[in-house]
Structure formats: structure tokens, C-alpha cells
Amino acid sequence: MSLVPAPPSALLFLEVFRIGFVPVGWLDLLDIALTAVLVYQGYRLIRGTIAVQVAVALLGIYALSEVVRAIGLTTLNTLFGAVGDVFVLAVLILFAPEIRQALFLLGRNPLVRRLVTQPPRQKITDEVVGALREMSRDRVGSLIAFARSSGLRNYVESGTQIHAEVERDLLTSIFFPNSPLHDGAVIVQGQKIEAARCILPVSDARTLDPHLGLRHRAAVGLTERTDAFVVVTSEETGKISVAENGKLDVDLSLDEVEARFNAAFSPARRDDDEPAPPAP
Numbered sequence: 234m235s236l237v238p239a240p241p242s243a244l245l246f247l248e249v250f251r252i253g254f255v256p257v258g259w260l261d262l263l264d265i266a267l268t269a270v271l272v273y274q275g276y277r278l279i280r281g282t283i284a285v286q287v288a289v290a291l292l293g294i295y296a297l298s299e300v301v302r303a304i305g306l307t308t309l310n311t312l313f314g315a316v317g318d319v320f321v322l323a324v325l326i327l328f329a330p331e332i333r334q335a336l337f338l339l340g341r342n343p344l345v346r347r348l349v350t351q352p353p354r355q356k357i358t359d360e361v362v363g364a365l366r367e368m369s370r371d372r373v374g375s376l377i378a379f380a381r382s383s384g385l386r387n388y389v390e391s392g393t394q395i396h397a398e399v400e401r402d403l404l405t406s407i408f409f410p411n412s413p414l415h416d417g418a419v420i421v422q423g424q425k426i427e428a429a430r431c432i433l434p435v436s437d438a439r440t441l442d443p444h445l446g447l448r449h450r451a452a453v454g455l456t457e458r459t460d461a462f463v464v465v466t467s468e469e470t471g472k473i474s475v476a477e478n479g480k481l482d483v484d485l486s487l488d489e490v491e492a493r494f495n496a497a498f499s500p501a502r503r504d505d506d507e508p509a510p511p512a513p
């Protein structure tokens with residue numbers, strides 16, 4: 234009895250049909266489909282260029298070498314063998330521009346981009362902290378809500394849709410006092426500023442400082458109903474506050490805000506997050 238485990242391909246091989254006495258399995262079908270896609274994409278890439286003629290010539294040489302080998306022409310076979318040794322190198326050199334373009338296109342594929350690029354969270358943090366620094370210094374009132382697991386669609390729809398990158402200059406322009414969008418809240422979902430001028434639910438919690446105005450109460454109100462993370466700059470004092478889980482922390486430094494932001498969006502934190510308390 235053999236103790237050597239069967240190769241995975243043998244385990245996965247499930248016969249679908251037979252061509253004569255040759256069994257065809259799911260793996261073969263997958264293999265054929267992937268090869269077809271690859272060849273088709275390669276063809277699309279070089280279609281209409283001189284590379285087509287080069288590819289045809291190379292295929293011709295390859296076919297000829299196989300014929301020569303099959304019928305046993307020794308001298309020619311040795312010659313083609315020598316060519317075969319440098320075949321891969323020749324393909325790489327001859328098709329360098331096409332290969333570069335294919336890799337470039339592959340890198341632009343959203344699926345691959347997701348795998349190979351870091352999520353730009355740090356960039357968002359930097360942009361937001363930069364905007365908060367400016368708005369706090371210039372005493373510009375602002376209210377920015379960051380969606381986490383609870384969707385904020387209802388609130389997004391109450392405002393003006395933007396769907397733009399999170400950038401410091403855009404945030405400061407939105408909240409600039411003369412801007413038509415400065416009233417209300419900005420909502421960030423994922424990597425985008427989804428909307429501005431959004432109306433958030435106002436908290437009437439008696440535990441809040443009675444001097445707090447509507448901007449801060451709206452920040453708390455949203456976090457009572459959802460697990461959003463909200464930052465506020467006060468127009469009156471320039472202080473920066475963070476609202477989370479129905480609580481407001483006032484007068485935080487930029488470093489503290491950054492730490493809170495990073496903690497709120499770290500994957501570990503998301504997993505152990507308590508659900509937001511129900512709306513009162």
C-alpha cells in the first residue's frame with residue numbers, strides 16, 4: 234500500500250465526458266477556459282501591431298520544431314533545441330512593450346489594486362487632520378461624520394451629493410463660511426466624501442453640557458443612532474471634539490484626534506466594536 238498522498242489534481246479530477254478513450258474532467262475544462270481567455274487577451278493586446286507577425290513566426294517555428302522532433306530529424310532537432318533554449322528570452326525581448334502594457338493593465342484592475350495597494354486610510358487621516366488643523370486655527374465651524382458599519386444613506390440623501398476624494402482643501406472649502414455647502418454635516422463613506430449640507434439627528438441627552446449648540450448635539454445625535462465616528466470644530470472656540478457611541482470628547486489635540494481616528498478604523502477595533510446604543 235502506498236503512503237504517498239494522491240496529488241491534489243488527481244483528487245479534484247472529476248470526469249465530465251470522454252473524447253474517445255480520453256477522459257475530460259472539470260480541471261481540464263478550467264484549464265482550457267483559462268488558456269482561451271489568456272490567449273484571447275494576448276491577441277487583443279497585440280492585434281493590429283507588428284507583434285502579430287512576430288507571434289505568428291514564433292508559433293510557426295515552434296510548430297516546425299515539434300514536427301521535426303516527432304519525425305526524428307536529428308540534426309534539425311538539435312538546431313531547434315538550441316533555438317528552444319533561448320525561446321523564452323526571445324519572447325520576452327520581442328514582446329517587451331506588449332508585456333509591459335499587459336502588466337500595466339493588470340495593475341489597473343480594481344481587484345489586483347485592492348490586493349497590492351494599501352488601503353489609503355492613512356492618506357484620509359492626514360487630509361482630515363490637516364483640514365481640522367486649519368479650521369480649528371481659523372475658527373471655522375465644521376461637522377464631519379465618518380460611516381463605519383452602519384450605512385448613513387438616509388443622512389447622505391438629506392444633503393448635496395458630492396462623491397469626491399477626501400482632500401484637505403475640499404473640506405476647508407466646503408466649511409468656508411461663505412460657501413453654499415458650509416451649513417450642516419459632511420458625510421464620508423469609505424474613501425469618499427459622499428455629501429455635504431447633511432442634516433443629522435440632534436441629541437437631546439441631558440448629560441451633555443447645556444451650553445453646547447446644535448452642531449455638537451447633531452454630532453452626538455448621529456452617534457447615538459449609528460456607529461459613525463464624528464469630528465467637530467467649534468466656530469466659537471476653535472476646539473476640536475470627537476463624538477462616538479453617544480459620547481462627546483471636547484477640546485482634543487490633533488494628535489488625540491488622529492489616535493482616535495486610527496483606533497476607530499483599525500480592523501481589530503471594528504471586530505470587537507460594541508453595537509451603537511439604541512436611539513433614546
Ligand SMILES: Nc1ncnc2c1ncn2[C@@H]1O[C@H](COP(=O)(O)OP(=O)(O)OP(=O)(O)O)[C@@H](O)[C@H]1O
Nearest residue numbers: 374416417418432433446447448449451467468469
Ligand atoms: N441637525 C443638524 N445637522 C447638521 N448640522 C447642523 C444641525 N443643526 C445645526 N447644524 C450646524 O450647526 C450650525 C449651528 O451651530 P451652533 O452654533 O448651534 O452649534 P455649536 O454646537 O454651538 O457650534 P459652534 O461651537 O461651532 O458655534 C448650523 O449652522 C449648522 O451648520
